Amino acid sequence: MKTIVLITGAEVTRKFLHNQLQECLGEFLFIKSYAIDEGINKNDICGDLLVFSSKTAYDRVNRINIDIGHIPFVIAKRTFNFTNINKLFSLKPGSEVLLVNDLKESIDNMIEDLIELEIKHITFIPYYPGIDKYKCYEIAVTPGEIDMVPKGVKTIIDLGSRLIAMSSLIEIMNAVGYYDQRENDISSKYVEKMIEIEEELSITNNEVITLNRGLERVLLQLNKFQIKDYKNLLQFQRSLALVENMKSGIREDLYKKRYYAKYTFEHIVGESKEINEVKNIAKKLAGTNLSILIEGESGTGKELFASAIHNYSSRSDGPFxxxxxxxxxxxxxxxxxxxxxxxxxxxxxKEGKIGLFEQAKGGTIFLDEIGDASLAVQMRLLRVLQEKEIMRVGGNRITPIDVRIVAATNKSLIELVDEGKFREDLYYRLKMGYLVIPPLRNRKEDIADIIKEFFIRKRSKMKVSDEVAEIFNIRQWRGNVRELINTLEYAYEFCDSGYIKEEHLPIDYKNSRTHSNKSIKKSIDYELKTILEEIYKYQNKNIVIGRKFLSEALRDKGLNFSEQTIRTKLNHLQDLEFITKSKGKSGTKITSRGIEWLKQNG
Structure with a gap:
């Protein structure tokens, strides 16, 4: 096995590039490495090939009078570490930043590479040791040369040490006479490494584009060396296909993993005052970057609201x-x-695993049933909210994150706080934005709209009978909208006519109707009595009222009925011969029988 000797300036660069060479070439070559900063002597310079990390490293070796003799050498070309390049997308378009490196030549090469990667929304101002004049900026970008950043810079974006480019890896293997035998292995390892790096990137449109361009550059480098015969052409085409599959695979993975928000505010059905108030608050919160706590009973649509908030926000292109x-x-x-x-x-x-917080970078993470989180998890969530950073299990590296948190619960978190089961500090951190979804029983006027929307989505002309509409308006709906939808699904399958009747409903509806006649009668009596009283009152004033007017009048009495519900109830009163209905000026009038009933139940 032949030996190559890697020579770098700094120790940190030596370790980084040694690992890369070991990963890509370690099966074929024995790799030694030395950093000039740590001391190097002539005895260290022994091997089949010397690899210098940069022209600077080569010049430094010559300056300290170390004779490399007749040993062949390669001065490596370097490229960006794609794991860190996505940090640049957090910068606002038009930003001016210092680009810090050891030499002007290195900076010029960096700028050229960044432009090739379509990173054109930032203006880079060169800075290197010995520069005559420079203006200090708040932000500096550097490929691992943090010590060279001038004083006065407030924010440093460290892109980390740059990788040895594919072209240099091929040059190394050519120099030791191994490339013809190992070309496919090397190229596939390099492409696999790039794909592995891609998986750590957050999935946003700009970053996917950047990654694809970077991979295309890798394959173009392969093209220069590899496509020499039919066999290599097939290998190259497989690599191209791999990248193309990645492009579509990213979005396919989003779909498979459900890393997208399915719902918008248009999916939230209802025009009641209660639901419209919540929707308006939710839209305002969507325009902020606040964490949000959504409280509501089971089945009220908490995830639907979380999804709608994400799609209405500036993070809508990011994962959910x-x-x-x-x-x-x-x-x-x-x-x-x-x-x-x-x-x-x-x-x-064995390779570890990226967590949901890292995968959600640039988007939203929805924490459902947050009241069931353990105190240990609550403590870690608090750190995420406070510090905007996470640490993987079993790790010691802190990773900054850019994620919006929306949490939901059907429990009373403040009661859990009082019981010592939920952290008070986390509760108030989550509650920076706050939504309470009303139960369906508090917005029964929306039931008719939900039913209508259900049949529209089924592309059906089916309707519910008046008796079923009455049952629905009486029911307390402990399962809320989810229970209503499930009931409609059941009845839809059992109905063999154009109208859903009581016989098509689940058996518990019939039982509850049988066993609760008294309470239902009491509820009906109160509602009918109130409607009759309003009709009678305005009739005595010679005022003709329609369904809309009556609906508004009843709302003042605490009864929130839609016009459709009013129509159903008026039909019922007409069947009882308590009222008469006619079109035009006559309108709805109470009958003598209706007046008599009012007197008896007054």
């Missing part, structure tokens, strides 16, 4: 990830949310 604490085993919650490092626990993947 949902996790349900009640559905996840306790021992998996932390690893799912925060990810884990290799070997973190028994059964862990």
């Amino acid at each position: 990830l949902a996790v349900n604490f009640s559905a996840l085993p306790e021992n998996l919650v932390e690893s799912e949310l925060f990810g884990y490092e290799a070997g973190a626990f028994t059964g862990a993947k």
Whole structure:
């Protein structure tokens, strides 16, 4: 096995590039490495090939009078580490930043590479040691040369040490006479490494474009060296196909993993005052970057609101990830949310795993049933909200995140706080934005709209009978909108006519109607009595009222009925011969029988 000797300036660069060479070429070559800053002597310079990390490293070796003799050498070309390049997308378009490196030549090469990667929304101002004049800016970008950043810079974006480019890896293998035998192995390893790096990138449109361009550059480099015969052409085409599959695969993965928001505010059905107020608040919150707590009973549509908020926000192009604490085993919650490092626990993947918070970068994470989170998880969530950073399970590296948190619960979190089961500080951190979704029984006028929307989506002309509409308006709907939809689904399958009748409803509806006649009668009596009183009152004033007017008058009495519901109830009163209905000026009038009933039940 032949030996190559890597020579760098700094120790940190040596370690980084040694690992890369070991990963890509370690199967074929023995790799030694030395950093000039750590001291180097002539005896270290022995091998089949020298690899200098830069022209600067080569010049420094010559300046300290170390004779490299007749050993062949390669001065490596370097490219960006795609794991870190996505940090540049957090900068606003038009930003001016210092680009810091050891030499002007290095900076010029960096700028050229960045432009090739379509990073054109930033103006880079060169800075290197010995520059005559420079203006200090608030932000500096550097490829691992943090010590060279001038004083006065407030924010440093460290892109990390740059990788040895594919063209240089091929040059190294050519120099030792191995490339013809190992070309496919090297290229596939390099492309695999790029794909592995891609998986760590947050999935946003700009970053996907950047990644694709970077991969295309890699394959163009392969093209210069590889496409020499039919066999290599096939290998190259497979690499191209791999990248093309990645492009479509990213979005396919989003779909498969449900990393997208399915609903918008248009999916929230209802025009009641109660639901419109909540929708208006939700839209205003969507325009902020506040964390949001959504409270509401089971089935009220908390995830629907969370999804709509995401799609209405500036993060709508980013991922939307949902996790349900009640559905996840306790021992998996932390690893799912925060990810884990290799070997973190028994059964862990050898390469580790990226967590949902990292995958949601640039988007929204929806924490459903937050009241079921353990105190240990609550403590880690608090850190995320406070510091905007996470640490993987079994790791020691802090990772900054850019994620909006929307949490939901059907429990009273303040009661859990009083019981010591929920952290008070986390409660108020989550509650920076606050929504309470009203139960269906408090907005029964929306029932008719929900039914109508249900049949529209079914593309059906089916309707519910008046008796079923009455049952629906009496029911308390403990399962809320979800219960109503499930009931309609059931009845839709059993109905063999154009109208859903009581016989088509689930059996518990019939039982509850049978066993609760007294309470239902009491409810009906109160509603009918109030409607009759309003009709009688305005009739005595010689005022003709329609359904809309009556609906508004009843709302003042605490009865929120839609015009459709009013029509159903008026039909019922007409069947009882308590009122008469006619079109035109006569309108709705109470009958003598209706007046008599009012007197008896007054």
